[in-house]
Amino acid sequence: MELLIGQMFAGLSLGSVLLLAALGLSLTFGQMGVINMAHGEFMMAGAYTAFVVQQAISDAGVSLLVSIPAGFLVGGVLGLVLEAVLLRRMYHRPLDTLLVTFGVALILQQAARDIFGAPSVDVRAPGWLQGNIELLGAPIPLTRLFILGLSLLCLAGLVLLLKATPLGRRIRAVVLNRDLAETSGVSTRRSDQLTFFIGSGLAGIAGVAVTLIGSTSPYLGTNYIVDAFLVVVAGGIGQIKGAVIAAFALGVLQSVFEYSTTASIGKVLILIVIVVFLQLRPQGIFSLKTRSLA
């Protein structure tokens, strides 16, 4: 029983990490069609932001809370620069974005190595996040609980933004029909920039969050990018609710598989499940109904 609860929570927690990593991607990949391979490196930038902030503010609790908006800004600005310098020129060549952003990812990794060194750095968890609470005898790590909360908060913020603000309405209009939105007076240029800023900023927040559970190294992003794409593709392109369901489903499935087999086999099984699922339902859990003519 204790183990069952521990494992269920491990699954939810893994799901929340996946969701955080994938949320921004579901915006940039799902809504804009840009395959941003540097998304993981934006996470890495967020993680190093947490490290830098902690060097400046020694209180780990305060620095974590400052790091979250700071990570969002750093990720977002990196995204803006990438959009303005490179991606803007290739919206009509989506496959090229894959190669270009992969190159950018390598450059960012090397930059991190040059600035911070190859060894991983230590970002301390604040005292109030150390240890765990007991739920029916199963230890629930506080850091994991914090990440779960943070990802739900980000999700709520994003949904609110998209559904309840003029900015969100414009973003959705551009996704549904770019030409019609443009003729109706919506600046698609500004909408693209903002979408990319927010999507990349979310990657920055995800990076801050994962410093609490893993290592902060130049390769941090490579650990998450594949899983993030899997979540977005399985959830259905352009569908935030699909990404949420896919993230938690994959998280729980992976902990079940890993528990009943081994970590490596668990990973294989999860990939098989996704491949089979996409064979049966290539559009993912939900599919986007657009009014564009293509």
Add this chain to the structure above:
Amino acid sequence: MRVSVTKRAFYSLAATAMATVLAGCGSQIADPASAGSTASSGTSCVDTSGSSIKVGFINSLSGTMAISESTVFDSLSLAAEEINASGGVLGKHLEVISEDGASEPTKFAERAGKLIQQDCTAAVFGGWTSSSRKAMLPVFEANDALLFYPVQYEGLESSKNIFYTGATTNQQIIPALDYLAEQGTKSLFLVGSDYVFPRTANKIIQAYAAAKGIEVLGEEYAPLGSTEFSTIVNKVRDSKADAVFNTLNGDSNVAFFRQYKSVGLTADTMPVVSVSIAEEEVPGVGLDNVEGQLTAWDYYQTLDTPANKKFVAAFKSKFGTERVTSDPMEAAYTSLYLWKAMVEKAGSFEVDKVQAAAGGVTFEAPEGLVTVNGENNHITKTPRIGKINAEGLIDTVWSSPAAVEPDPFLATYDWAKDLTK
């Protein structure tokens, strides 16, 4: 997008993205011997006519292993500098050529081939993971060149072209098990990265445990570089084992220890013995997370020997006082001096003469006096169990009474008979 893309195109793009990433991760299997096949075997192009002699360093300065291997590169550089300052080897100045193995075994094999054939180095120093060593072995054998490998490893190997200056299993893992048994450990849980060293090490541990009545309650592997340990940590916690034997490598240790601590497991309730965490890795893992945990090595920075004091002082003055020294770094430093001693005993840089002279060569290393075993090309070492202290250094809590002869095939252990078949 300015031009609308159909949904179908999206999925194929997504698939391509995935395939690219997966291909990038999986490109580590290739025929390692091919890197050495272009040279006819046995012909050496080493130039001994000038006032300098070339040596090669091969370490991962990028990729997941850079965290560890860049430190070995630093200590090799220190040894080369010291040797040059004291007149070189046979009066020749060492000219170092460095290559990046980039944490990929195929890259190691390819770069080793370059160091031997194009750069014509007299000997090559480096390598860390067993996969990188196994990839380089056929290259060094085909070219009849010399590799000095400075890291503890899983044993069961011996090549006349490789000198192993790190511990083999009977100088690290078996003493660690002896120590645990002595402390009354009745059950163990094994956690490791999924590759050669942990798998072989755990086979040896299983055989030892079966022979000595220690129960192994679980054996779990995480993919190399993995950062998700919730499930493994839950399994460990649930097993209620007396101790954990940890053969994880690289950054995975950070995630493992953080998550280990966050479910309330500590050094007091369930100690972890690690064979891949040295002084250098402690800050990255986070001292909070590993203080009080055990390590098994043959060298610690805190050792009180004159050679070690000199080594530590020289290292800190070259690289900064905040830097630390670790077992693989010491073994790498020692390896360059051992090669120097072999060459001087042979009076030649020629590989066969160096090989012939190797047996019995000694060096007063920071870890104590080491002697090269001419039969298996390993060296004698003194196993030590350490405990990570509040400063992030490691204190010796147990030490073998005398230096232990290397026995890579465990021929002198009855319980290991089935392993070497």
